[in-house]
Amino acid sequence: MSLFSVFDTAGSALSAQSIRLNTISSNLANLDTVASSPEEAYKARYPVFSAVLDGMNNNASAVRVDRIAEGTAPPKRELMPSHPMADADGFIYSADISAVDEMANMLSASRSYQSNVEAMNTTKQMLLQTLNLGK
Amino acid sequence: MSFIDQSFGISPQVLSLREQRFKMIAGNLANSDTPGYKAVDLQFEQVLARSNKDIAMKGTQPGHQGVLFNNSSSLAKTMYRVPTQPTIDGNTVESSIEHSEFMKNAIRYQASLGFLDSRIQGLRKALRSE
Numbered sequence: 001m002s003l004f005s006v007f008d009t010a011g012s013a014l015s016a017q018s019i020r021l022n023t024i025s026s027n028l029a030n031l032d033t034v035a036s037s038p039e040e041a042y043k044a045r046y047p048v049f050s051a052v053l054d055g056m057n058n059n060a061s062a063v064r065v066d067r068i069a070e071g072t073a074p075p076k077r078e079l080m081p082s083h084p085m086a087d088a089d090g091f092i093y094s095a096d097i098s099a100v101d102e103m104a105n106m107l108s109a110s111r112s113y114q115s116n117v118e119a120m121n122t123t124k125q126m127l128l129q130t131l132n133l134g135k
Numbered sequence: 136m137s138f139i140d141q142s143f144g145i146s147p148q149v150l151s152l153r154e155q156r157f158k159m160i161a162g163n164l165a166n167s168d169t170p171g172y173k174a175v176d177l178q179f180e181q182v183l184a185r186s187n188k189d190i191a192m193k194g195t196q197p198g199h200q201g202v203l204f205n206n207s208s209s210l211a212k213t214m215y216r217v218p219t220q221p222t223i224d225g226n227t228v229e230s231s232i233e234h235s236e237f238m239k240n241a242i243r244y245q246a247s248l249g250f251l252d253s254r255i256q257g258l259r260k261a262l263r264s265e
Contacts, residue, residue: 002154006161013165020168049169051162059175059213060162112167115230119161122241126157129248130150134255 003130005061006123012052012062013116019065020047020109027095028102034092035075036085041093044071071095142258146251152177153244159213160237163228170224174216176236 023045030042047065054061073096081090156177166172218227 002151003157006157009158009161009165013167016165017168049166051166051169051172054162059159060166060169060172061158062162063165063169108168111230112164115164115167115234116161118234119164119237122237123157123161126241126244129245133248133252134259 003123003127007120009060009062010116010120010123012064014113016047016049016063016065017109017113017116019068020049021106021113023047023068024102024106024109027097028099028106030095031097031099031102032094034083034085034094036087036092038075038077038093041075042095043075044073044095044097045069046071071097139258143251143254146247146254149247150244150251153240153247156240157237157244160233160240163216163233164230164237167226167228167230167233170226172226172228174218174228174233175213176216178212178214 027044033042035041046069048067048069049063050066051060052062052064053059075093076096077091077093079090080086080092083092085092159175159177163172163174163176216227216229216232218229219232220229
């Protein structure tokens with residue numbers, strides 16, 4: 001029953017997408033996190049996906065998260081001398097994350113998640129029907 | 136035994152090819168957000184046309200790969216999908232197309248299952264002593 005491997009494939013996608021959702025929520029949560037220096041400022045996290053190729057026929061058998069990359073955009077600098085976190089010159093630093101980008105990313109992740117769940121459901125039905133063959 | 140095998144016709148092979156295709160489309164769906172991933176699909180109709188002619192494919196050299204239905208994966212041709220819309224990251228998976236192909240494949244799988252089922256029912260009826 002090679003149909004079972006569809007569950008592995010779709011399952012790997014589910015976990016990859018949930019990691020993606022996790023990083024998105026982390027980025028959104030830290031939208032307004034401030035720091036006293038550019039180094040300490042929060043950096044956006046993005047998962048890097050890569051296809052796991054099946055050794056035999058070079059087709060994708062799964063997807064995996066290669067690593068979690070940090071955003072390369074320099075942190076935003078704001079002049080806020082009265083802020084408790086302000087540095088000697090009165091600046092605070094925060095990550096340059098666009099909430100709109102993150103929301104769009106989130107929608108894409110949840111759509112992908114859905115479509116993989118759907119694939120799993122269809123496969124489950126097929127398997128059940130196969131098991132009922134000849135009854 | 137071979138009589139029973141024969142009476143099932145092509146349906147078991149079709150099912151196994153459909154399963155392979157399920158795997159491929161699931162792989163495409165799983166990688167719908169992987170940069171640079173190219174969607175693949177099985178040239179199913181070609182394989183079927185070939186298998187309709189004659190199932191056996193002769194190996195004339197010791198290094199030849201197996202017969203179509205013993206090792207169908209090696210002969211079923213995998214092709215890259217041609218995307219209708221280009222993407223920035225080079226990914227060619229279009230989830231709407233993959234979805235419709237997945238569903239089509241599911242329905243055809245069901246059809247083959249139905250054929251196989253009725254063959255089995257027919258055989259049972261023939262074997263029953265009434």
